[in-house]
Amino acid sequence: MSERIYDAIVVGGGPSGATAAADLAAAGRTVLLLDRAGRIKPCGGAVPPRLMQDFDIPQSLLVARARSARMISPSDRKVDMPVGDIGYVGMVDRDVFDEWLRKRAAEAGAERLTGTFEQIERDERGTIVCYRRERGGETERVRTRLVIGADGARSAVARQNIANAERMPCVFAYHEIIRSPETDSDVFDGSRCDVFYQGKLSPDFYAWVFPHGETASIGLGSANKGFPLRETVATMRGELGLEECETIRKEGAPIPLKPLKRWDNGVDVIVAGDAAGVVAPASGEGIYYAMTGGRYVAQAAEEFLSTAKPKALRLARKRFMHEHGKVFWxxxxxxxxxxxxxxxxxxxxxxxxxxxxxxxxxxxxxxxxxxxxxxxxxxxxxxxxxxxxxxxxxxx
The missing domain is CATH 1.20.5 (Single alpha-helices involved in coiled-coils or other helix-helix interfaces)
Structure with missing residues (x-):
C-alpha cells in the first residue's frame, strides 16, 4: 500500500491558515490542517465590513458593532471619531471566530489534525512534516508536496526555512478578556473602541479597550522587552474602574511589525499571516490582512501544484504587496x-x-x-x- 502524500500541509489554524486550507480544499486539493490545541491569539478582534464581504463571513459571528473610536492623548484629551453612515467596526471573539474558519475548511474537504509542528525533513522521495499529537508523545511524520506555515509571528516553519525570518521585528501584545460592565458610561461604551496613545501605557505603541458584547478586551502592546505589560494593564483597569470586572482569560503573543522580504524558500515552503509579517503598522490590525494573505498564498500554492514550478510561490507576496504595500508604508x-x-x-x-x-x-x-x-x-x-x-x- 502506497504512502499518502498530501498536496499541502497547513501548519497553523488561525484566520490565515484556515483560509488557505479552505481555498485549496475547495479547489480539489488534498489538505491537512495541523493546529495546536487551546491556542487563542491575543487580539482586539476588529474586522471591517470588507472582510465580511470578501470572505463570506456571517453576521452571526459578530459579538458587537462599534460605531465610533475614541482616541485618548497623554494629557487625557479625548477625541471621538464616529464612523457615521459608511459602516461599522465589527468585533469578533477569536476563539469562536477561528474555530468557525477551521470548521469551514474541514467542510470544504481539508483534514484536521491537532498537534504541534516540530520540523521539516527531506529525503529522496520529497518533503516530510514532523509533529507530535501531544506533549511527550512520539514524533509522527506525514508527506506533502508543499508546506504552508501559518504558525504565528515566531513561526517555527519560517525560522527553519525562510532566510532572516528570525529577525522579524515584533511588538509583544498582552490583553485580558473581562466581563463587560453592565451599563455603559463615559469610561466604557459597548459601541466604542477606546485607543490610548500614552507613553505611560505603551512607550512605542498603544493601549486599548475594545467591546465584545458581553466581554471586553483590555490590553496594550510594546516592542520594549522590559516594559511591564501585565502590571500596566492592571493599572489601566484600576484607573478606568474596571478592576472589579471578572477576568475570563489572559493572553500574550508577539505581533509582527513588517512583512518578510521573502515568503517562500523557493522549493517547498511558503508562509502566511503573522508568519509572513502581514500585520498593519500603527494600527496592529491583522485579521483582514491575514485572511487576504492566506488567500493569495492558496492561489500561489495552486499554481505551484499545477505547474511544479517553485517560482509560482513568489506570486503570493507580489500580489499582496501590490494591493496593500502602500497602505503598510x-x-x-x-x-x-x-x-x-x-x-x-x-x-x-x-x-x-x-x-x-x-x-x-x-x-x-x-x-x-x-x-x-x-x-x-x-x-x-x-x-x-x-x-x-x-x-x-x-x-x-
Whole structure:
C-alpha cells in the first residue's frame, strides 16, 4: 500500500491558515490542517465590513458593532471619531471566530489534525512534516508536496526555512478578556473602541479597550522587552474602574511589525499571516490582512501544484504587496513619527479631531485601500500633518 502524500500541509489554524486550507480544499486539493490545541491569539478582534464581504463571513459571528473610536492623548484629551453612515467596526471573539474558519475548511474537504509542528525533513522521495499529537508523545511524520506555515509571528516553519525570518521585528501584545460592565458610561461604551496613545501605557505603541458584547478586551502592546505589560494593564483597569470586572482569560503573543522580504524558500515552503509579517503598522490590525494573505498564498500554492514550478510561490507576496504595500508604508511612517514621544502623540490625537482626517481614515479602513477620490482633502491633511509635526500648530 502506497504512502499518502498530501498536496499541502497547513501548519497553523488561525484566520490565515484556515483560509488557505479552505481555498485549496475547495479547489480539489488534498489538505491537512495541523493546529495546536487551546491556542487563542491575543487580539482586539476588529474586522471591517470588507472582510465580511470578501470572505463570506456571517453576521452571526459578530459579538458587537462599534460605531465610533475614541482616541485618548497623554494629557487625557479625548477625541471621538464616529464612523457615521459608511459602516461599522465589527468585533469578533477569536476563539469562536477561528474555530468557525477551521470548521469551514474541514467542510470544504481539508483534514484536521491537532498537534504541534516540530520540523521539516527531506529525503529522496520529497518533503516530510514532523509533529507530535501531544506533549511527550512520539514524533509522527506525514508527506506533502508543499508546506504552508501559518504558525504565528515566531513561526517555527519560517525560522527553519525562510532566510532572516528570525529577525522579524515584533511588538509583544498582552490583553485580558473581562466581563463587560453592565451599563455603559463615559469610561466604557459597548459601541466604542477606546485607543490610548500614552507613553505611560505603551512607550512605542498603544493601549486599548475594545467591546465584545458581553466581554471586553483590555490590553496594550510594546516592542520594549522590559516594559511591564501585565502590571500596566492592571493599572489601566484600576484607573478606568474596571478592576472589579471578572477576568475570563489572559493572553500574550508577539505581533509582527513588517512583512518578510521573502515568503517562500523557493522549493517547498511558503508562509502566511503573522508568519509572513502581514500585520498593519500603527494600527496592529491583522485579521483582514491575514485572511487576504492566506488567500493569495492558496492561489500561489495552486499554481505551484499545477505547474511544479517553485517560482509560482513568489506570486503570493507580489500580489499582496501590490494591493496593500502602500497602505503598510504609510502606516509605518505614521508609527515612526507619531508614536515616538508623548509630545507627538498629543499632536496626533489633535489631528484625529479633524473631520477630513476622520472621513478618510474610516473610508480607508472600510475599503482597505488609500482613498484617492478627494485630492483637496488629502492636501489639507498633508499641510495640517506637516504643521503639527513641525510644531507650527498648537497641540490642543
Amino acid at each position: 504609510v502606516l509605518g511612517m505614521m508609527q515612526y513619527f507619531w508614536y515616538s514621544s508623548d509630545k507627538r502623540r498629543e499632536r496626533f490625537v489633535t489631528m484625529c479631531a479633524d473631520k477630513d482626517v476622520q472621513q478618510l481614515t474610516w473610508q480607508a479602513y472600510m475599503n482597505k485601500r488609500l482613498v484617492r477620490t478627494k485630492p483637496l482633502a488629502h492636501a489639507r491633511i498633508f499641510l495640517k500633518d506637516c504643521a503639527h509635526l513641525l510644531g507650527l500648530r498648537a497641540a490642543a
